[in-house]
Amino acid sequence: MTSDFFLSYTQADRAWAEWIAWLLEEDGYTVLVQAWDFVPGTNWIRQMQQGTAESARTIALLSPDYLTSVYGGAEWQAAWAADPDGKDQKLLTVRVSTCERPGLLAGVVGIDVFDTTEPVARTRIQKMVGRAIKGRSKPDTPPAFPLTPRATPVFPGVLPASWNVPARNPNFTGRDAGLRDLRQGLTTGSTVTVHAVHGMGGIGKTQLANEYAHRHAADYHLVWWIAAEEPALLPDQFAALAKELGHEPDGDPGELRRLVHESLRRVPGWLLIFDNADEAEEISAWLPSGLMPPDTPGHVIVTTRRGGFSSLGAVLDLDVVDPQEAVALMRARVPALAEDVALSIAEELGRLPLALEQAAAYLDRTSLPAGEYLSLLRTRAQDLYSRGKVANRKDTTVASLWTMSFEKVGAENPASLQLLAICAYLAPLPIPLDLFTGHTDLLPPELAAAASDPLDFTETVALAVDYSLATRTPTGLQLHRLVQGALRLHFTHEETR
Structure with missing residues (x-):
């Protein structure tokens, strides 16, 4: 047969x-x-x-x-x-x-x-x-009008006509490997390519996406930035994009998505950036998909602290910067900073980019000798967490960076926040989970109940990891030293309310 x-x-x-x-x-x-x-x-x-x-x-x-x-x-x-x-x-x-x-x-x-x-x-x-x-490959939708400047590149140094990306961070340094991996991931294949950038708060996800957009602006005719943290605001932002594409949207979300997605097929190269998305399911319907015309890149970058975005495409996990990048990042703001002191400050701050920028901003503003700042960091770190303004991150400091995540975790699973609270007072090293499962009589009620049930405890730990507040190790859980400090500060404020 x-x-x-x-x-x-x-x-x-x-x-x-x-x-x-x-x-x-x-x-x-x-x-x-x-x-x-x-x-x-x-x-x-x-x-x-x-x-x-x-x-x-x-x-x-x-x-x-x-x-x-x-x-x-x-x-x-x-x-x-x-x-x-x-x-x-x-x-x-x-x-x-x-x-x-x-x-x-x-x-x-x-x-x-x-x-x-x-x-x-x-x-x-x-x-x-x-x-x-x-025996042929006829597209599903009509081709673009032949006079569309499909093969005409954007002149280097000139931003695309359709552009709403935030200003470039003048102090951005390093992350060459991350930018290279992101570029390689986006430019593979002939379909709309989605690439998520994942990591803890302050790790530099938004800054990486911003730098990518500016660095490769000449590759696109449209680059559009979408604040994705509040799903209810997505229709308004897509309506603005629809107007940019020459339409007058009627307000129906489904029709709005269809209108934008079909119009993008006629744009000779585009990039959409969904910044700070919380759930993959909340944005999936808004993402364009399908085959693109030849030589017409259709790229999507999603930045997120949360897990679960591999269902949309490839995921780039960002880690803290290496020591040399940490020094370069601070010296971009404070050129006279001695390398040995800069390295010591970087290690005290766990080489978290936001914290490094904040420290450099504080040194730049106060002209405090770096050695004295290092001493204060070792003795009064929590007092410094709210001091120093970071470029492109208005009102965001180490003190406030994870507050919303703490509140969301506490509302979703109180036991998970209790777990984080205890870990905040331990060394920033892998913490064995049997420390909790083997001593349930010493734990707060919600955490004790969760630690007594293997499935419940797995979910309790997973939520902390899902919000990028902790990292799962083969035998335990590990928190970044600044997440620990922010947790201690958070609970200090809660006690004084």
Whole structure:
């Protein structure tokens, strides 16, 4: 019996083969796949030969394991030999993990599914199959008017005509690896690419996105900044974007999203930045998706403290800056700062970018000798947490940075906030969780109840990690020293109310 598709894969990629086979059969195609069709008692070599010879097309699932498989090589080569010029598209390739396309495979146009989300992978498979059967690749929406300046780049040094990004931070330094990884992640593939930047408060997520937008402004014709912390404000911000695109929105959120998403397909390169998003589900409907016209980048950056954003796309986890970057960051504001003192200040502040900027701002404003500031930091750190103004972060200091997160955690799970409160008074090192589960009689009521139940305690710990207030280690929990200080300050203020 002739099948529409024969799936060629190695056992290491069986999960991918079954997922793709199910998708294709769900869409009405017939599929020959070893996992389902090579049942006990059959001659699998004979069935493999029949699969390549009698199926209309072969889909090769490329991976490092597949490329070293003798049988995999025989299968795709048989399909290629039956259609060497690709006229009938008898060989289709899908990369299921990072690998090269060696030899003849380099000349076969394929798709990647390992670098994205399930909905996008599903769309890529369906479009690839549709193009192979129809023999053409007509887009789902009308092409842009030919006079649209698609290939005309923005002159370097001049901002795009459609631009609402906050001013560039003149003191931004370092983060070269993060910017490089973000660039590489956004510029891979032909679909709308979403890349989340994740990390604790003050780690520099917003500043990284801001610097990326300014540094690569010439690559886009539209760059739009969206404050995503309050989902209720998204419609108003999209309405402003719709007006920028030449429309008069009627206020219906669904129609507004459709209008903006369709209009962006006609913009020769765009970048949207959703800053400080709290929940992936709250913004997912607002994110454009799907294939973009050739040479037309459609990029989305999401900054967030919360977990759970891998469902939207790739995630870049930001950590504290390295010692050299920490010194450079402070010297950008205070050039005369001695390196050894700067290093000591940086370590006292846990190399958190916001805290480093705040310290440099305080030194710049007061002209206090750096050595004296270091002494104060070691003896009166909490008094300094609210002093020093940071560029582009009005009214944000170490003292206030995590206040909203503390309040949200406390409202959602009081036991989680109690856990953080206790950790705030311990050393900034990994804290064994059995310290809590083994001494429930010494804990506050809510935390004691949670620590007595493994599932409840797992959720209690997970919430603190989800808000980027703590890091999970193999055996425990660890808090940044400044999160600990801010927690102590928070509870001191609570006690005096």
